[in-house]
Amino acid sequence: MNSGFCMVSSLNHQEVQSRFFDPSWLKMQPHVPMSFVWPKECVVDANEEFQAPMVDLGGFFRGDEEATNVAVKLIRKACSTHGFFQVINHGVDPLLIGEAYEQMDAFFKLPINRKVSIHKTPGSVWGYSGAHADRFSSKLPWKETLSFPFHDNNTLDPVVTSFFNSTLGQDFEQAGVVFQKYCESMKELGMKLLELLAISLGVDRLHYKELFEDGCSVMRCNFYPSCQQPSLALGTGPHCDPTSLTILHQDQVGGLDVFADNTWQTVPPRPRALVVNIGDTFTALSNGRYKSCLHRAVVNKYKERRSLAFFLCPKEDKVVRAPEDIVRRDGTKQYPDFTWSNLLEFTQKYYRSDEATLQNFTKWLLSSKQQTL
Numbered sequence: 001m002n003s004g005f006c007m008v009s010s011l012n013h014q015e016v017q018s019r020f021f022d023p024s025w026l027k028m029q030p031h032v033p034m035s036f037v038w039p040k041e042c043v044v045d046a047n048e049e050f051q052a053p054m055v056d057l058g059g060f061f062r063g064d065e066e067a068t069n070v071a072v073k074l075i076r077k078a079c080s081t082h083g084f085f086q087v088i089n090h091g092v093d094p095l096l097i098g099e100a101y102e103q104m105d106a107f108f109k110l111p112i113n114r115k116v117s118i119h120k121t122p123g124s125v126w127g128y129s130g131a132h133a134d135r136f137s138s139k140l141p142w143k144e145t146l147s148f149p150f151h152d153n154n155t156l157d158p159v160v161t162s163f164f165n166s167t168l169g170q171d172f173e174q175a176g177v178v179f180q181k182y183c184e185s186m187k188e189l190g191m192k193l194l195e196l197l198a199i200s201l202g203v204d205r206l207h208y209k210e211l212f213e214d215g216c217s218v219m220r221c222n223f224y225p226s227c228q229q230p231s232l233a234l235g236t237g238p239h240c241d242p243t244s245l246t247i248l249h250q251d252q253v254g255g256l257d258v259f260a261d262n263t264w265q266t267v268p269p270r271p272r273a274l275v276v277n278i279g280d281t282f283t284a285l286s287n288g289r290y291k292s293c294l295h296r297a298v299v300n301k302y303k304e305r306r307s308l309a310f311f312l313c314p315k316e317d318k319v320v321r322a323p324e325d326i327v328r329r330d331g332t333k334q335y336p337d338f339t340w341s342n343l344l345e346f347t348q349k350y351y352r353s354d355e356a357t358l359q360n361f362t363k364w365l366l367s368s369k370q371q372t373l
């Protein structure tokens with residue numbers, strides 16, 4: 001993955017304003033700029049609450065077989081129908097989650113020229129982004145994001161701590177320490193969830209472990225400023241996550257919607273719970289049995305909203321392929337072999353993630369393979 005950061009601290013205020021999304025300026029405008037307006041069918045209101053099954057992980061962590069079976073059943077049902085569930089007693093310290101929010105708040109409060117000094121470079125996932133205005137020109141998301149890599153193979157030089165030290169310096173040293181711990185907890189939880197998913201699919205519980213062990217995951221802090229015309233704009237447009245598993249904490253404001261049973265439904269915030277969803281890569285790893293569900297984040301006229309998303313990813317160059325056992329039982333292999341590195345490249349260079357990423361990626365992959373034959 002490209003790890004370069006763009007140093008644009010030399011830009012003056014006017015240049016920053018014309019090239020980047022500056023929420024403090026945008027909020028003062030009477031109307032949302034046209035580039036932020038989404039088609040009506042994407043912004044239609046959610047009219048019910050989404051009953052995402054709540055899975056208590058306490059018993060599973062204690063090795064209680066009966067409690068594990070209950071968790072497995074709930075997960076199997078959720079992932080076969082829509083791909084979303086919530087977890088409690090997940091082992092992530094609530095104080096750590098609170099600290100992560102404090103640190104992200106400190107970053108997003110910085111003046112825009114300081115934030116854009118660590119702006120993402122083209123093709124890279126890492127750094128600050130305002131409305132993805134550097135990548136797209138319409139249907140811009142009403143959000144700012146800070147994304148950084150996490151992999152757990154170097155205890156002497158922890159990757160998140162290094163990211164914060166090398167980009168933001170001493171002022172953000174503590175943010176590096178907090179997010180390093182946060183990502184370690186998320187990865188640990190993600191690996192345990194993979195065990196439950198494997199059991200639920202009837203394969204060896206450690207089946208997926210090796211694929212993810214040295215993988216580089218994506219940590220993203222989402223900041224959604226309040227918006228003067230929330231019925232026109234979206235914080236994050238309708239999409240399926242291209243990654244494998246997403247572990248999300250949303251603050252108390254609410255705004256995560258899931259498209260299930262043919263309608264938009266809102267996921268009420270539960271401060272003690274984490275929302276987990278299946279991404280496209282895991283759909284492929286389950287031979288299509290587990291759904292990667294369409295979701296979005298709406299914005300709010302009065303309140304800003306924050307969420308912390310950890311996207312668990314496989315080791316970049318390892319082959320993503322459903323277990324033989326599942327393919328044999330299903331009779332057909334639903335997706336071609338690919339690597340996470342292929343799919344990441346597709347979403348960063350050629351395609352904006354939406355509800356059809358996996359389908360279009362598969363076509364792209366097959367046609368590009370044919371060309372190189």
Ligand SMILES: C=C1C[C@]23C[C@H]1CC[C@H]2[C@]1(C)CCC[C@@](C)(C(=O)O)[C@H]1[C@@H]3C(=O)O
Nearest residue numbers: 141218236237239240241242243311347353
């Ligand atoms: C690998 C990734 C691409 C996105 C960030 C991570 C995982 C989720 C993807 C994303 C959030 C899906 C919605 C659209 C997107 C463009 C966004 O709004 O941020 C996606 C991310 C991206 O391409 O940067």
Ligand SMILES: O=C(O)CCC(=O)C(=O)O
Nearest residue numbers: 222236250256297307309
């Ligand atoms: O902020 C949210 O609640 C969801 C964000 C999301 O779906 C994403 O970042 O992929």
Ligand SMILES: [Fe+2]
Nearest residue numbers: 239240241295
């Ligand atoms: Fe998402």
